[in-house]
Amino acid sequence: MPVWLELILRVLVVVGAFLTLPLIVGQAEHKVMAHMQGRLGPMYAGAFHGWAQLVADGVKFVQKEDITPRAADRQVFRLAPVVALLPYLAVLLVIPLGPHGLVAQPLDVGLFFVLAVVGIGVIAVLMAAWSSANKYSLLGGLRAAAQLLGYELPFVLSAASVAMAAGTLSLSGIVEAWRPWWLLWQLPAMLIFFIAGLAEIRRPPFDMPIADSELVFGYLTEYTGLRFAFFLLAEYVGIVVIAALTTVLFLGGWKGPFDDQVGWLWTLLKMFAVAFVVIWLRVAYPRLREDQLQRLCWLVLVPLALLQLVLTAAVKVAL
Amino acid sequence: MELPGKGLVKGLAVTLGTLTQRTGTQQYPDVEPDLPPRTRGVIALIEENCTVCMLCARECPDWCIYIDSHKEEVVVPGAARARQRNVLDRFAIDFSLCMYCGICIEVCPFDALHWTPEFEYAEHDIRDLLHEKDRLEEWVATVPAPPAHDHRGEPAKEQTAAAKRSGQSAV
Amino acid sequence: MHPVLPFTIAALLFGIGVYGVIVRRNAVLLLMAVELLLNAVNLVLVTADATIRSAVPHSGQSFTLFIIVLAAAEIGVGLALILQLYRLRRSVDVEDLPLTESSPDRDAEVAR
């Protein structure tokens, strides 16, 4: 197979995953959330248990009027949804699915790339918040910026811990080096990474930036139609990305019985398990208040992440 | 001392528990709802029973019953003078005003008004919620036999009376 | 690769940064221009690292790393100062800054 054909094939597969995985997660969220609240959730679209609900939603969003507020900064307002979506697509490119280079684009500093690119999302939030010419949007954007900047720290530190343990920045390399007992050794880092990741994608209970009971819908207030759908899609791709990263970094990625043949299946299974937990947390917990949110980050997660770094270093030196 | 994080775990346990239980959602348009006895749906009118005493219209708290009538002379052969009788011209209930208190049904001395459990009479136009007497009569077919207050007790008075009238023994 | 290309880019970027630092009155915009200057320098260092074989490999990239960290520190302190300034004077215009120690009534005058 020529190189360019293989490259195109890989990119196509990633785009396919980019378009289907979020839909699966979104549908799972509809159904799991409903059943956790004693409801049924969507039942009609697509005849069987509403499996096509998100497709129907997509069609609905396409039909809606695309409104730009008169006072808004038009170009920035229109660009923001795209900027919100693209980084996650880039991240999906480097996440290894299985052994023997089953990854769209292997990268020597994959972990670093992922952390850097995920950080771009906050610019999209600020763009959306400011250009909407709406006080609720701006407040939501400022909250988001403060939250994302703060949680970036434990996010990176806990990822650094596992990179230190594996002795490499390559995502595939980290999975190769992973051993089951790391589950215990890196447990604090895993929890910190997961919680900080939740905050990074602004999922409940960290959805202070769009707190709908006080800010209407935060930085998304003025968005309608397809652009709003882009932001929603970005949120679900965010869940996929955070679940995939947690899987790859802390849960051993494709490791499992028969991982030579069905490694990719293990990765996907673990990913969906983590995504389930993301949804579960949304149902179980109320939204954190702004001061609680910052307190959790700076007084709990950051010190814990630093302690975990020390622990990792100590074990690494002792071995 | 309580373990830290116990509340958090409890929250997760509750939601997971709910996930495993059956949901109570009724699939209404697909599956007919299982309505309790004495459900208040719409009010049916048995026109023959109405004597135009106007009690219902007067007792109605939000004045949603409209009654028109005229007097008619009935000449009874052999009687000294002709008797007068009220004839119902119009009987209408505006269900856009009705608050389903059931007072009209309670006060009717001749059992002309009845609750029926039918509830699917929504309209696109609010004016169509004014049910005239022929519409109200249509509901009579859906009036259920009144259940006993106690499901093991004796049957309702109306039922025994009806059974006696038709010469059968009470159920 | 022609090393003169990235060097020229860096030089022009530096020129743009200098222009920005001199012309801008808004303090935050001024800091942005300073970032351009730092980036120009970083670009020179990285290009030099890639083109000039030195005795110590990767020193140019190491320096760039240090400069990026310094920039982060600079932006942290700089923005804290600017926000404090804004809190005091409701303005981030560097033209309005008194260069000498001011008395409280002068402060009030400026604030008005």
Next chain:
Amino acid sequence: MTAADVLLAALGAVALGAGLLVVTTRHVVRAGLWLVVTLGAVAGLYLVLSAELLAWVQVLLYVGAVVVLLLFAVMLTRAPIGASDDLDRVRWPGALIGAGAGAGLVALFADAFHWSRVGLPAPGTAEAIGGAVFRTWVLPFELVSVLLLAALVGAIVVSRPDISAGPRSDSRPDPRGR
């Protein structure tokens, strides 16, 4: 012209164009967004110059943190939508000095390198950079970390009026009576 040259020229054009907009635009927030483009293009230049790790550090720290802080500050101070007129001083001295500095440096570099060709080194791995930082340059590294700590403390002290300078700022009544 090789592929690397073309890439360098294209990315350089983007960086310079966006950089020019950073210092000339009259929209405060858009200046910050153009800065993102410039920094991204410079990161692309690093990639071409086989400094992969640096490129991602640039994205992580500059785009993810510095620009966000700048935008944050812009929005906290004043960020009208639309153009503002009072952002610049008189332009010509700055243009003169900036153009002079740029042209001088270009002349310097052109004189030093002419149109010489150099092969690109192998992509620098994280390991190599780590070796350089922690073996050869470990002392500056430590100094930088101390400086970072000092900056952190400084930023906190400056931005928190309740812990900054002693009695003067506390006792003095605010001139506007806020």
